[in-house]
Amino acid sequence: xxxxxxxxxxxxxxxxxxxxxxxxxxxxxxxxxxxxxxxxxxxxxxxxxxxxxxxxxxxxxxxxxxxxxxxxxxxxxxxxxxxxxxxxxxxxxxxxxxxxxxxxxxxxxxxxxxxxxxxxxxxxxxxxxxxxxxxxxxxxxxxxxxxxxxxxxxxxxxxxxxxxxxxxxxxxxxxxxxxxxxxxxxxxxxxxxxxxxxxxxxxxxxxxxxxxxxxxxx
Amino acid sequence: xxxxxxxxxxxxxxxxxxxxxxxxxxxxxxxxxxxxxxxxxxxxxxxxxxxxxxxxxxxxxxxxxxxxxxxxxxxxxxxxxxxxxxxxxxxxxxxxxxxxxxxxxxxxxxxxxxxxxxxxxxxxxxxxxxxxxxxxxxxxxxxxxxxxxxxxxxxxxxxxxxxxxxxxxxxxxxxxxxxxxxxxxxxxxxxxxxxxxxxxxxxxxxxxxxxxxxxxxxxxxxxxxxxxxxxxxxxxxxxxxxxxxxxxxxxxxxxxxxxxxxxxxxxxxxxxxxxxxxxxxxxxxxxxxxxxxxxxxxxxxxxxxxxxxxxxxxxxxxxxxxxxxxxxxxxxxxxxxxxxxxxxxxxxxxxxxxxxxxxxxxxxxxxxxxxxxxxxxxxxxxxxxxxxxxxxxxxxxxxxxxxxxxxxxxxxxxxxxxxxxxxxxxxxxxxxxxxxxxxxxxxxxxxxxxxxxxxxxxxxxxxxxxxxxxxxxxxxxxxx
Numbered sequence: 001x002x003x004x005x006x007x008x009x010x011x012x013x014x015x016x017x018x019x020x021x022x023x024x025x026x027x028x029x030x031x032x033x034x035x036x037x038x039x040x041x042x043x044x045x046x047x048x049x050x051x052x053x054x055x056x057x058x059x060x061x062x063x064x065x066x067x068x069x070x071x072x073x074x075x076x077x078x079x080x081x082x083x084x085x086x087x088x089x090x091x092x093x094x095x096x097x098x099x100x101x102x103x104x105x106x107x108x109x110x111x112x113x114x115x116x117x118x119x120x121x122x123x124x125x126x127x128x129x130x131x132x133x134x135x136x137x138x139x140x141x142x143x144x145x146x147x148x149x150x151x152x153x154x155x156x157x158x159x160x161x162x163x164x165x166x167x168x169x170x171x172x173x174x175x176x177x178x179x180x181x182x183x184x185x186x187x188x189x190x191x192x193x194x195x196x197x198x199x200x201x202x203x204x205x206x207x208x209x210x211x212x213x214x215x216x217x218x
Numbered sequence: 219x220x221x222x223x224x225x226x227x228x229x230x231x232x233x234x235x236x237x238x239x240x241x242x243x244x245x246x247x248x249x250x251x252x253x254x255x256x257x258x259x260x261x262x263x264x265x266x267x268x269x270x271x272x273x274x275x276x277x278x279x280x281x282x283x284x285x286x287x288x289x290x291x292x293x294x295x296x297x298x299x300x301x302x303x304x305x306x307x308x309x310x311x312x313x314x315x316x317x318x319x320x321x322x323x324x325x326x327x328x329x330x331x332x333x334x335x336x337x338x339x340x341x342x343x344x345x346x347x348x349x350x351x352x353x354x355x356x357x358x359x360x361x362x363x364x365x366x367x368x369x370x371x372x373x374x375x376x377x378x379x380x381x382x383x384x385x386x387x388x389x390x391x392x393x394x395x396x397x398x399x400x401x402x403x404x405x406x407x408x409x410x411x412x413x414x415x416x417x418x419x420x421x422x423x424x425x426x427x428x429x430x431x432x433x434x435x436x437x438x439x440x441x442x443x444x445x446x447x448x449x450x451x452x453x454x455x456x457x458x459x460x461x462x463x464x465x466x467x468x469x470x471x472x473x474x475x476x477x478x479x480x481x482x483x484x485x486x487x488x489x490x491x492x493x494x495x496x497x498x499x500x501x502x503x504x505x506x507x508x509x510x511x512x513x514x515x516x517x518x519x520x521x522x523x524x525x526x527x528x529x530x531x532x533x534x535x536x537x538x539x540x541x542x543x544x545x546x547x548x549x550x551x552x553x554x555x556x557x558x559x560x561x562x563x564x565x566x567x568x569x570x571x572x573x574x575x576x577x578x579x580x581x582x583x584x585x586x587x588x589x590x591x592x593x594x595x596x597x598x599x600x601x602x603x604x605x606x607x608x609x610x611x612x613x614x615x616x617x618x619x620x621x622x623x624x625x626x627x628x629x630x631x632x633x634x635x636x637x638x639x640x641x642x643x644x645x646x647x648x649x650x651x652x653x654x655x656x657x658x659x660x661x662x663x664x665x666x667x668x669x670x671x672x673x674x675x676x677x678x679x680x681x682x683x684x685x686x687x688x689x690x691x692x693x694x695x696x697x698x
Contacts, residue, residue: 018634064637067628108625130625189653202653 004035008044015048015076018068023076037080041091046122049073053120057205063113070116093124095147095215098140100128102161107154110184110204114150117204118211137165141174147215148198150207153184162187163195170196179214183207222305222354224600227312227527227564231520237528240470240521245282247474248481252279253429257436260482267485278478285477288484294530296491298355298448299416301406301680302383306416307355309493309532312564314600315354316557316593317387318347319573320536322360322581326544328668332580335360339581340374342675343573344381346586349678352593353572355385357422360581368698375399375419376695379406380688383680386419387450387569392434393441396421398694400445405690406683413447420448422495422569425475427453427460431482439479443486450534451479452495456508457518459501465517472496473525480531493567494526497536510539510577511552516559523563535560538570538589539577545584545664549575554592561596584667587674591646591667598642646670 007030014022023045030040052069055061084090097118101111108130115125126144128136141149149169153159162182169175179198182191192200199214201207232240254276255261261278265271267287270279298307307315325335343359358374365373371391378386379402390396403419404410421442423435431439442449453475455461461468476494483490498518499508519535526533537560542548553571560568570593571578573586616632627633646666648655659665683691 018629062637064628064634067626068634071629109628112626113628202651206654 003033004030004039007033007035008040008047011040011044011076012048012051015045015069015072016052018052018065018072020068020072020075023072024079027076027079031080031083037083037087038089038091041077041080045073045076049120050122053117053208056117056120066120067113067116070119073119091124094122094212095124096126096144097123097148097150097211098126098128098137098144098146099150099152100132100137101130101152101154102137102158102165103131103133104161105153105155105158106130107152107184110154111150111152113204114152114183114201114207117208121208121212123208123211134161134165134168138168138172138174141169141178142172146178148179148181148211150181150183150201150211153182153187156186159184159186159191162191162197166195166197181207181210181214221597221601223308223310223313223315224561224597225312225564226314226561226600227523228600229520229559229562229564230524231517232524234528237525240466240473240525241528243470244473244477245285247429247470248280248285248478249282250279251429251474252277253431253475253478254278255431255436255478255482256433257431257440260431260436260440260486263440263485264482280478280481284485285481288477288481289529289531291484291488291490292480292492292531293489294532296448296493296532297416298385298387298420299407299412299418300355300383300385301379301418301683303416305354305384307385307567309566311527311530313566314561314564314568315566316352316538316561316568316570317355317572318353318357319343319359319571319581319586320357320569320578322574322578323363324576324580325360326575326580326582326585328583328672330544332543334363335581336364337362337373337377340377341381343581343583343586344378345678345680346583346671346674347572348382348384348680349674350572350586350590352590352597353384353570355387355567356382357387357569358389359573369695371395372398372402372695372697375402376691379418379691380683381680387422387567388419389422390438390441393437396438396441396445396447398697400447402691402694405687405694417448420450420493422450422452423479424452424454424497425479427455427475428471429475429478431479436482439483440486443483443490446487446490448491448493449483450493450495451476451483452497452534452536454497454499454536457498457500457514458503459508461498465514465521468498469518469521469525472498472522491532493532493534494522494529495534495536495569496522497539497569498522508577509541511541511548511556513555515539515556519556519560519563519565523560523565527564532566534567534569535563535565536569536571537565538568538572538574538592540575541577543576543580545575545582545588545667549585550588550592550663553589554595557589557592558596558599561593561600583671583675584664587646587667587670588663591644594642594645601639 056066183201199210457468502509537556540549540552572589
């Protein structure tokens, strides 16, 4: 096993076990050894997170395992990003995904789990947080030009915001390039169809699967 | 992960004073009314110790001092051994263990058909219940209908010892059968002293109410006492039929019967490990049948667990029974209700009828797995919640870390560290969302349990016994 294969394996392992400190230390070590930062991420860190994401999908690992792995990956990637920028290199993502919980709804947790699962599946995720004003969804969609906008709602009263945003995006002519996904406890496939959303994820794994289908069919 | 040796006894409905009065009423029954013991040798032993014996009716009346004497003689602490010492049962005060199913003659098979139980079923069910982490000891789960009647219990014991590493709660037909089975235990455990210390086989004796001990049962009990082997003295009063209709009346009679048997065992050989055992029921006066799933059982259980504790005698109850014939909702609620109360009452051993339906006439593979799930839930409750300086400090610290600005605890070390001890992880219960559940085949409990049972049967194999031992126990089992 070459030195770089060995450290890539260790990086993947550190993310898998959700070890934030080890992931950061190994990343520093790999950068010192002049490992290609993109290889470091894709074949090291991201590989580890993918493995955890798949195992969670099969019911073999716990949600905490997934979230810890995502945390470890995020911490390590933040060390690599400045180097990527200085070298004018960019990570290759399966797609860019803007996500948030709708206006008037402060429920954050489901959305955060979906975000972690999307990251595990190779998406660049921009998390707008919870209680995101409708106007922010619109402006961020225009600025960031994501492939997918995902909106979460836990309350039967706030799910209406999903409809309002989806319609406003259409009015502004943004829906040609932008796919819209919805999710949350009261949301259903029927509701998604009714408001003209492109997909509905019943849970985090399903959301990631649907998101991948959307970017492939693009 | 399995949690062994959990503490029950959280549920106490009666005061110590009430227990004392209850005891006195029992003593009165033994002294003034007595028990018919249909074995002359046993009656003579008791007569020599001070009991009065009516030669014609066989009724033995126990003076108070004789009963009090026995209450001082039985061991307060008993270890029931297992092939794998990890599964040894240490009967401390209020330590609770659950056990397998009991003597079914039918099998409800995977297709839902009821058929006669065979030797293969005894082997498979023993192996399946060996694999269940919340089942801690194994009784004879079925009585195979394809075995010859002669030497039946020995042959069953052979099948059980081959298929479990846990303690085997067994039964014997007569004193010679006890000695033969003891020989089988010695073959596995190596020497007689080890069996004395932690016998991997124990013997359950069911006496019939009201107030009469048959010759065979009495002889087996006396033999266990002579050999110093652990004996479960079981009484099964049916309130309204073979015992008084009231909860208290039935339990006073049962207590007199158990104390009578205990007094006999301790008079024969002081220090005999006896376990206070019962399977009380009510007679359902509409059906004309005993009800195994009745709620009154919860009251029988709380009284009995408390009186056994009052005496300091290890106790065992038969629980987890249902009147249902199939793997259904009634089976679920009756079993869960009974098991939870028995565990919280604090029995050392819950002979919990894992997998049993229709009282204990029919055994089911699926129900075995579901029962394990029920025990897991109850055990989680019993493990309780720790309020201490440590847990409170850690709680405040992690709340501070996330605080009003954070959004979740999923990536806190506190979460990772405590998850598996704080949260119970179900094995068959469904917690999926509708769409996911639908996609997974819209499976109900029975189907999920069947999948798990089949998987465990395919995968689980307890370590085999050495060839020499196998030969020896086979030779003893086939002895006429």
